[in-house]
Amino acid sequence: MNLFTDIAGVVADAIAALQAEGALPGGLDLGPVTVEPPRDAAHGDMATNAAMVLAKPAGLKPRDLAETLVPLLIADPRIDSAEVAGPGFINLRLAQALWQDLPRAILAAGTAYGRSVMGQGQRVNVEFVSANPTGPMHVGHARGAIVGDALAALLDYAGYDVTREYYINDGGAQVEKLARSAYLRYQEAHDLSVDWPEGSYPGDYLIPVGEALKDKVGDVWLDAPEAEWLDAVREFATNAMMDLIREDLAALGVHMDHYFSEKSLFDTGRIEDAIDTLKQQGLIYWGTLPMPKGKADDDWEEREQWLFKSTAFGDDEDRPVQKADGTWAYFAPDIAYHYDKVQRGFDQLINIFGADHGGYVKRLKAVVKALSGDRVPLDIKLLQLVKLFKNGQPFKMSKRAGTFVTLRDLVDMVGPDVARFHMLTRRNDVPLDFDFDKVVEQSKENPVFYVQYAHARVASVLRKAAEQGIAIDDCTLAKADLSGMTHSAELALARKLAEWPRLIEIAARTHEPHRVATYLSELAAELHGLWNRGHDEPALRFLQDDVATSQAKIALARAVAVVISAGLGILGVTPAEEMR
Template identity: 75%
Template sequence: MNIYADIRALVTDALDALAAEGVLPEGLDLSNVAVEPPRDPLHGDMATNAAMVLAKPAKMKPRDIASALAEKLVADDRVETADVAGPGFLNLRMAKPVWAGVVRTVLESGDAFGRSEMGKGRRINVEYVSANPTGPLHVGHTRGAVFGDALAALLDFAGYDVTREYYINDGGAQVDTLARSVYLRYLEAHGQDVAFPDGTYPGDYLVEVGEALKAKVGAAYVDQPEEVWLEAVRDFATDAMMDLIREDLAVLGVQMDRFFSEKSLYGTGRIEAALKALDDRGLIYEGVLEPPKGKVPEDWEPREQTLFRSTDHGDDVDRPVKKSDGSWTYFAPDIAYHFDKVERGYDALIDVFGADHGGYVKRMKAAVSALSDGKVPLDIKLTQLVKLYKNGEPFKMSKRAGTFVTLRDVVDQVGPDVTRFVMLTRKNDAPLDFDFDKVLEQSKDNPVFYVQYAHARVKSVLRKAAEAGIAVDDATLAGADLSGLTHPAEVALAAKVAEWPRLLEIAARTHEPHRVAFYLYELAGELHALWNRGNEEPALRFLQEDDPATSQAKIALARAVSVVISTGLGILGVTPVEEMR
């Protein structure tokens, strides 16, 4: 049940009726007609912009349209009043049984409340994390992992067929550097004193890898030239790092459906096939790029390269795919990887990148647009930096990692649930301050606590009611007489619950899971407000002594809130708590 969708259908039906009666012209485009919560709750329960968006094409005054529409809407039992406001907005106040119906639907639907068929089973690939396999995941990867995982869960809830994918960057020079770093730890495991040159990875996390390599090959590689051991150590080290990364993701509750190796693109003809697909479209040519904008590097010189005509698909400049020496650019395997995703038949692609990949967005979108003939949209989400604080001071780097704060450092401090929720308390492209002390505070200013406390409060009510002999299973609550839920604070809470299906569809359509976290905080606020009013007005308390029927109605409302909170937290990958300690 999506009451907003239902009332929008009522509005469009009324507009069609007005057109049939000659009040409005026939054939008006109603796609921009919306029904949404008003900015000021005092104005009503819902508002529609119908008159405003139709005035120009209908060649009528907005208020005239709104007045005619209002007469139609109030004839429906669900609409109590329809008031024209300002230049032509129409504010609706719903009849009380509407909100009781929402509560009953939540209890009957359980965690399926809010699910939709918006995605209609369309296949969508969400690629996230995709960190270089050169070390443990750091705090920046943590934000990308949480965002991508919550987005995938949100899309799944909205009816999409979702694949969660990790692209292993194991084809570049960084994995050779990893191999050399592991080799130094291997020599160290054999008792040698080693020094880590600039550019290698000195973190302690490679100590165990070096020891494991020693256990596998003994002294076979000691003091041997690089050509003897580089390839084997590279494969061994990459596998070890991916095992570590999988363990890190598991700590955070992230499970990937697929891992795709960049290395599998080399020497297999797959890069060539992707570029041929572009060439067949007339998008590959030999040319010379203009010098970079701004200060031109001293060593820059014009060189003929193989270029992708990405400007034909919205990019600012054409992009090289092969260097003048015949080797591939970094962009070439990425084109091949996305060509593979297009060939797998996805209807849409989403990439979650770190903020430092901003310059990569247009070229990658151009490539996918070209390879799919514009049929497969690619949305690239950038996650901004996370700043860590503890005791009011910046949180220092990890000794184990050597140069950065790891995912494990964060989770060890506050746990996976807090980590995940806090990472979603800002939009992905906004910087995030993560204060270890504040995220553990038991206060309204801590959204994790505030939402969890609301869920725990409802669970406490359910336990106390059961102890008092009041039946509070969902079936009984759904069948209770809910007509007594008429107080403005109760109606406001039920109305907030009713926003859930609409909120989910907006969040899924915009690829913004942070909207779920924001909504849960607002819903928790309504629950806490009603709870606090009950301290002053006993008639508003959820548990009414010696009045099981009234108690069941009020508890039904509270239970509906806990169902939505539990479902929302599940989408975010957070476990709802039963009680606060």
């Protein structure tokens, strides 16, 4: 059930009626026509821009067209009134019975309320986290993991077939550095003194890796040259780090559907196949790049190499894929990886990167467009930094990592629910302040607490009603008579509930899961407002002397709990049954 879709249908029928009688021309594009909540709730329940966007192509004045639409709109029994506002917007007030029926409809639908078929089963690959397997993940990775997981859940809720994917960066020089660092811990496990070179990974997390290596091979590699142990230690250490990463993600409630190894692209012909596909399109050529702006002539050496013509797809410059000596440029495995995604048949690709990857956006979009024949869109979400505070001071140090706060530190300090919700209270491209004290405080200024408290309040009402012998199962509540629900605070809560299906489709279309957190905060505020008014107005309390009246009011509260539970489920947060 989606009231906004229903009323949009009423508007579309009115437009069709005007076209049938010749008052409007046929063939008008109705795509820009919207039905949405008005900016000011005092103006009505919904508003449509139909007259504003159709007037010009119809050769009419917006207000004249709006006046013509109004009688047709109010002829529908679901619409009580329609008023023309401003240059031609139409504000609509719906029949009160619609709001009174909504809680019962929500309870009848249960978890299906708000779910959408918008995605039509399209296959979407969401790649996120993809931290280098060189150590434990930090707080920045936590934000990426939470945003990616919530986005995947949101898209699933909206009818898409979603794959959560982690790209293991195990093909570059950083994993050799990891191997050498693990080898130093292996030497320490044999009570040898070591010197840590600059750029190595001295965190305590490699101590158990060194011990495990000692248990596995004994002292065989102690005096062996690097060429004998490097590959084996690299694989051993990478696997150990990925086990650690999987454990940390699980602690946050994140589980990947697929892990893809960058190393699997090398020496297998997969990079060559991707590059050949671009060559066949005339998009790979032998040439030189212009000197970057700001570079001095003395600092720039012009060299010929194989280049991808990414400027043909909107990039700022063409990109190197292979050097003159035959080695692959950094971009080459990225091309092969995305070619693999295209070949796996995904309809959409979404990558979630840190803000430091901003320079890769245009080139990756260009190559996916080329490799897919412009069939598969790629959306790249960049995550801004998370700033940590405790006791009002910046919080930076982790004992385990040595230089940063790890994802596990975060989970251990505040729990996965608090971490997940708070990380989703801002857009991905906006910096986020995470204050360890504020995110756990019990106040309405803390959105995590405020939403959880709303759900817990409903749970407390249900417990008290059950103690009084009132039937509170959803089947019974869905049959309650809500015709007495006429107070403005109750109707405002019902109106906010009506926005849920529309919100899901907007958030899924824009790939913005933070919209769910914002909506839940607004819904919780409406519930708390109604609850607090009950202190002064007994008739608004959820438990009344009359059983039927109690059930009607509980039906409204229970509908709120259904939507909050669904929204928290998308965010990966467990609804609270009580607050301690």
